[in-house]
Amino acid sequence: MVKxxxxxxxxxxxxxxxxxxxxxxxxxxxxxxxxxxxxxAGINKSLLHYYYRSKDRLFHQIFExxxxxxxPHLGVIFMSEMxxxxxxxxxxxxxxxxxxxxxxxxxxxxxxxxxxxxxxxxLIRDAGINPELMINKITESLQQEDIEMKDPRHFLVNxxxxxxxxxxxxxxxxxxxxxxxxxxxxxFLEQRKKEVSDFMINAIRKx
Amino acid sequence: MVKxxxxxxxxxxxxxxxxxxxxxxxxxxxxxxxxxxxxxAGINKSLLHYYYRSKDRLFHQIFExxxxxxxPHLGVIFMSEMxxxxxxxxxxxxxxxxxxxxxxxxxxxxxxxxxxxxxxxxLIRDAGINPELMINKITESLQQEDIEMKDPRHFLVNxxxxxxxxxxxxxxxxxxxxxxxxxxxxxFLEQRKKEVSDFMINAIRKx
DNA sequence: GTCTATATCGGGATAGAC
DNA sequence: GTCTATCCCGATATAGAC
Numbered sequence: 001m002v003k004x005x006x007x008x009x010x011x012x013x014x015x016x017x018x019x020x021x022x023x024x025x026x027x028x029x030x031x032x033x034x035x036x037x038x039x040x041a042g043i044n045k046s047l048l049h050y051y052y053r054s055k056d057r058l059f060h061q062i063f064e065x066x067x068x069x070x071x072p073h074l075g076v077i078f079m080s081e082m083x084x085x086x087x088x089x090x091x092x093x094x095x096x097x098x099x100x101x102x103x104x105x106x107x108x109x110x111x112x113x114x115x116x117x118x119x120x121x122x123l124i125r126d127a128g129i130n131p132e133l134m135i136n137k138i139t140e141s142l143q144q145e146d147i148e149m150k151d152p153r154h155f156l157v158n159x160x161x162x163x164x165x166x167x168x169x170x171x172x173x174x175x176x177x178x179x180x181x182x183x184x185x186x187x188f189l190e191q192r193k194k195e196v197s198d199f200m201i202n203a204i205r206k207x
Numbered sequence: 208m209v210k211x212x213x214x215x216x217x218x219x220x221x222x223x224x225x226x227x228x229x230x231x232x233x234x235x236x237x238x239x240x241x242x243x244x245x246x247x248a249g250i251n252k253s254l255l256h257y258y259y260r261s262k263d264r265l266f267h268q269i270f271e272x273x274x275x276x277x278x279p280h281l282g283v284i285f286m287s288e289m290x291x292x293x294x295x296x297x298x299x300x301x302x303x304x305x306x307x308x309x310x311x312x313x314x315x316x317x318x319x320x321x322x323x324x325x326x327x328x329x330l331i332r333d334a335g336i337n338p339e340l341m342i343n344k345i346t347e348s349l350q351q352e353d354i355e356m357k358d359p360r361h362f363l364v365n366x367x368x369x370x371x372x373x374x375x376x377x378x379x380x381x382x383x384x385x386x387x388x389x390x391x392x393x394x395f396l397e398q399r400k401k402e403v404s405d406f407m408i409n410a411i412r413k414x
Numbered sequence: 415g416t417c418t419a420t421a422t423c424g425g426g427a428t429a430g431a432c
Numbered sequence: 433g434t435c436t437a438t439c440c441c442g443a444t445a446t447a448g449a450c
Contacts, residue, residue: 028237028321030237033442035442046416053445110375113379114314115238120378120379121379124379129383131384150402156384157373161368161371162369169317176331176336176338199410240424240425241425252427253434253436256427
C-alpha cells in the first residue's frame with residue numbers, strides 16, 4: 001500500500017495511463033467507465049479529466065501506444081531482402097510473440113476496427129506500412145524462388161489471419177476445444193508459431 | 208410510406224425484430240440504444256419494452272437467430288462421409304456464401320465473443336457441434352487419404368480463421384488494399400472461396 | 415495537483431391514459 | 433396495442449475549495 005502510494009505520487013500521469021490501458025483492453029471502450037479507471041488507479045474521476053481532458057483523448061492515446069508496439073515491424077520484415085520463406089517465419093515468430101506477451105491486443109484492436117477504420121488505416125500508414133509495395137515485393141519473390149500462388153493479396157490476408165484469429169477468437173476456441181484450460185491453449189499458441197509457418201510455406205511450394 | 212405503415216400494422220412484433228437486427232448488427236450491443244431502434248422502426252421506446260421486456264432479451268433473441276443461421280451446417284459437413292478435401296471445399300463454399308450474403312455476421316459475432324464466451328459456447332453445443340468428434344473424424348481421414356498434418360486442431364483453426372478473418376477485418380483490409388472499393392473487395396471475397404480451399408489442400412497434401 | 419460537489423445528459427425501464 | 437410522461441440511474445464533464 002505504501003509502495004503503491006509512493007509510486008503513484010511519483011508520477012500520477014503515467015500511473016493513470018498504465019491502469020487505463022489495462023482496463024480499456026479488458027473491457028473495450030464502451031465497456032469501461034471513467035469511474036472504473038479511477039477506482040482501479042486509486043484516485044477519482046476529476047483527476048482523469050485533469051490529465052487527459054476526456055475519455056476519448058485518454059483512450060486514443062492508449063490505443064496509439066498499443067498500436068505502435070506491434071505494427072511497424074510488419075513493414076520492415078516484408079520490405080527486407082529475405083526470401084519469402086524467411087519473411088514468413090520472421091513474421092509469424094515476431095507477431096505471435098507480441099501477442100503471446102499481450103494476448104488482448106487482437107481483440108482490443110478488432111473492437112475498434114469496425115468503429116474507426118479510417119483512423120486505424122491512417123495509423124498504419126503513419127507507421128510506414130504500404131501494402132502496394134509489400135505486394136510488389138512478394139511478386140518479385142515469386143519469380144526468383146521455387147514457389148507459386150495466384151494472388152499475393154490472398155497470401156497476405158492468409159498470413160495475417162492465421163496469426164491473429166486464434167487470439168481474437170480465443171475465448172471461444174479455448175472453451176470449446178481446450179476445456180477452457182488457459183495453459184493448454186497458451187501451449188497450443190506457442191506450437192502454432194512453427195505450425196503456421198510450415199503451413200504457409202507448404203501451401204505455396206511447387207511440387 | 209403507406210406501404211410501410213401497412214406492413215408495420217400487420218405485424219409490429221416482427222417488424223421490430225427485423226429493424227433491431229439491422230441496427231444491432233451495424234452498431235453492436237453497446238453501440239445501439241433502444242431509442243435508435245425505435246426511431247428506425249417508426250415507433251417509440253415503450254413499444255419495444257412491451258414486446259420484448261428489455262434490451263437484453265431483444266438482443267439475445269436476435270443473436271440466437273443469427274447464430275442458428277450459419278452454425279449448424281458446420282457439424283453436418285464435418286461429420287459426413289466426404290473425403291477431407293471435399294469437406295474443405297464444402298465448408299468454405301457454404302460459409303463464405305453465408306457471409307457474402309450477410310457480411311456483418313462475423314463482426315457481430317466477434318464483438319459478442321469476448322463478452323459472453325460461455326453463452327456462445329453453449330449455443331454452439333446446442334447446435335450439435337462437438338469439436339472432439341470433428342477432430343476424430345479428421346484424424347481418420349489422415350489414415351485413409353494422401354495427406355498429412357501435425358495436429359488437426361491447428362487445421363480446424365486455420366480453416367475457420369481463413370474464412371472468417373477477411374470479413375472480420377474487412378473495414379481495414381478493404382481500405383488499405385482496395386482503396387475502400389466495396390465491389391472490388393466483394394469480388395476478392397468471391398474468388399477467395401476457391402483460393403482458401405486450394406490453399407488448405409495444398410498445405411496438407413503429401414509431395 | 416487533488417479533492418468534493420454538482421451540472422447535464424442519455425440510457426433503460428415503468429405507469430397510466432387512450 | 434400504442435402513446436406520453438416520468439422515474440431512476442449512471443455516464444461524462446466541470447466548478448470551485450483546499
